[in-house]
Amino acid sequence: MTNTDVIIVGSGIAALQLARQLQEHLNVIIITKNKVKDSNSYLAQGGVAAPIGKFDKVELHAKDTMTAGCNHQSEEAVKNVIRDGKRIIEYLINDGAPFDRKSNGDLALGMEGAHSMARILHSGGDQTGKYIIEYLLDALTEKVRFVEKELVYELIKNERGHCCGVKTMKGDGSIHRYSAPHVVLSTGGAGSIYSLSSNAPTVTGDGMALAFLAGAALSDMEFIQFHPTLLSLGSTSGGLVSEAVRGEGALLINGSGERIMEGVHPLLELAPRHIVAEKINRERIEGKAVYLDITPVKDFETKFPSITKLCENHHISLSQGKIPVTPGCHFTMGGVLTDEExxxxxxxxxxxxxxxxxxxxxxxxxxxxxxxxxxxFGERLANHLVTFKRKTSPFTGAYNVQESKGNIGEITFDPTELKERMMRDVGIIRNEQSLTRHLNWLNAQSLSFHTGLDRLSENEIQTYLMWVVSMLITQSALLRTESRGGHIRSDYPGENNSEWFKKSILLINDNHQLRVVRDEQHQIEIYA
Incomplete structure (x- = not known):
């Protein structure tokens, strides 16, 4: 067993920010199931929002965040994140982070949907994630060790129920163990359990499933954001077409050249994502193709080099000024319930x-x-762990580990079928009939919530973890009998504030059974 101070599972922006802040204080191992740069963060075309403009304020950014989130959040928590974010972005700018600038040297701040101000910083036009990830990687030292191509498939707990390590599996089936007093999940969302997705193929909700199986509480799993504009290739998608394209003036039109967002929302193409995605989805259900009209965007190829390359790779000619688009799964608002650190x-x-x-x-x-x-949160958690170190004795690795037990059942279905069913029945528009149909299919697989996965192959483990996450999303979506934000139900088309305002659905694995708690203010104990 390999011992260290901190294990980080995943290698996106939060993971690398954490590692950068910890490396002078603690030994860190970053474990990723593929390559370090195979993350949603690296793929991010859009930028990073921060209220650093001359007339912008933390309060304005917070208000936009609350409005987009349908006021399901804590306003204080939102303001605190944005305030910390503003400070961090200002530090990165002074540190030489590669943010785009205008010809006069000023930062080029872009506009995106549901923002009231131009506050989006970009790098390399539409390659922000790539630039920032490489910037953070360049800042890491030898005290951060990378372990690639190992799938973390179980969280190890000791006799007191504390998490003290992870089990991993390599492609050859060999099993490895790593121990640490601090285990950090930074595995991204669950977008690729849907057949149409902007996410990296590896982003299938592993961390959510691992935490749930270990007994951690999850929250808000029904809230899935579908990005309005993925490159449409008929029944499949070719990748993301950034919202920044609409921020630069591109219009959404149908095959007849009619603007589809007129009369739908005052912000038109820059309305909140769930509104734009729902409208495009409705047009496509009616058999109408939807396009981004990019003719209003000056110097498109220069401003959006990666999108230009994406279109070229799929033989989409930009000379006609139209990019075919379709909605697809983009972001998971819910996940493992945490506190402010x-x-x-x-x-x-x-x-x-x-x-x-x-x-x-x-x-x-x-x-x-x-x-x-x-x-x-990479910075906040680093501050907590460094403070924690000062108050405790060094870790020796002397834990009595509780070995996993139980039989989950046999994996007999193809993950492609699960993805297609998720898109059809738990996708942009849901209802009781579609959700029940998918839940019945999941139950018919005769699987259970156990952690005894050692006998499975790497592919079978991946498929099983996808089943777990699919079950959590579906159960939550069936329970929330309203439409709010990314959760849209045709049988409950409006917000039900009397029953659901500020209320969350918590999911807990209680003795291998799903336990549901409806909680108003996340009043559940968070441990140090």
Whole structure:
């Protein structure tokens, strides 16, 4: 067994920010199931939002965040994240982070949907994630060790129920163990359990499933954001077409050249994402193709080099000024329930980034807030762990580990079928009939919530973890009998504030059975 101070599972922006802040104080191992740069953060075309403009304020950014999230969040928590984020972004700017600038040297601040101000910083036009990830990687020292191509498939707990390590599996089936007093999940969301997704193929909700199976509480799993504009390739998608394209003036039109957002929302193409996605989805259900008319965007190829390359790779000619688009799964607002530092309901286990439910995004994430959240919680958790180190004795690795037991059942279905069913029955528009149909299919697989996965292959483990996350999303979506943010039900088309305002659905694995708690203010104990 390999011992260290901190294990980080995942290698996105939150993970690397945490590692950067910890490396002078603690030994860190970052474990990723693929390559370090295979993350949603690296793929992020959009930028990072922060109120650093001359006339912008923390309060304005917070108000936009609350509005986009349908006021499902804590306003105080949102303001605190944005205030910390503003400070961190200002530090990164002074440190030489590669943010785009105008010809006069000023920062080029862009506009995106549901923002009231131009406050989006970009790098390399539409390559913000790539630039920031490489910037953070360059700042790491040898005290941060990377372990690639190992799938973390179980959280190890000791006799006191504290998380004290992880089990991993390599492609050859060999099993490895790593121990640490602090285990951090930074595995991203669950977008790729849907057949149409902007996410990296590896982002299938592993961290959420691992935390749930270990007994941690999850929250808000029904709130899934579908990005309005993925490149449409008929029945499949080719990748993300950033919201920044609409921020630069691109219009949404149908095959007849009619603007589809007129009369739908005052902000037209820059309405909150769930509204734009629902409208495009409705047009496509009616058999109408939807396009981004990019003719109003000057110097498109220069401003959006990666989108230009994406279109070229799929033989979409930009000379006609139209990019075919379709909605697809983009972001998971819910996840592992944490406090303001990233602590979960299990001692020694933490969660940061998209895998976590921090109270920042509410029912629908505001564009470009995710990279900001990752930077903030990476720093906050680092401060907590460094302080924790000063108050405790060094870790010796002397834990009595509780070995996993139980039989989950046999994996007999293809993950492709699960993805297609998720898109059809638990997708942009849900109802009791579709959700029940999918829940019945999941139950018919005769699987259970156990952690005894050692006998399975790596592919079978991945498929099983996808089943767990699919079950959590579906159960939550069936229970919330209203439409709010990214959760849209045709049989309950409006918000039900008398029953659901500020109320969250918590999911807990209680003795291998799903326990549901309806909680108003996340009043559940978070451990140090």
């Amino acid at each position: 990233g602590k979960t309901t299990i001692h020694g286990l933490y969660a940061i980034g998209e895998v976590a439910c921090t109270g920042m995004h509410g029912a629908n994430r505001l564009a470009s807030n995710s990279l900001l959240e990752g930077l903030v």
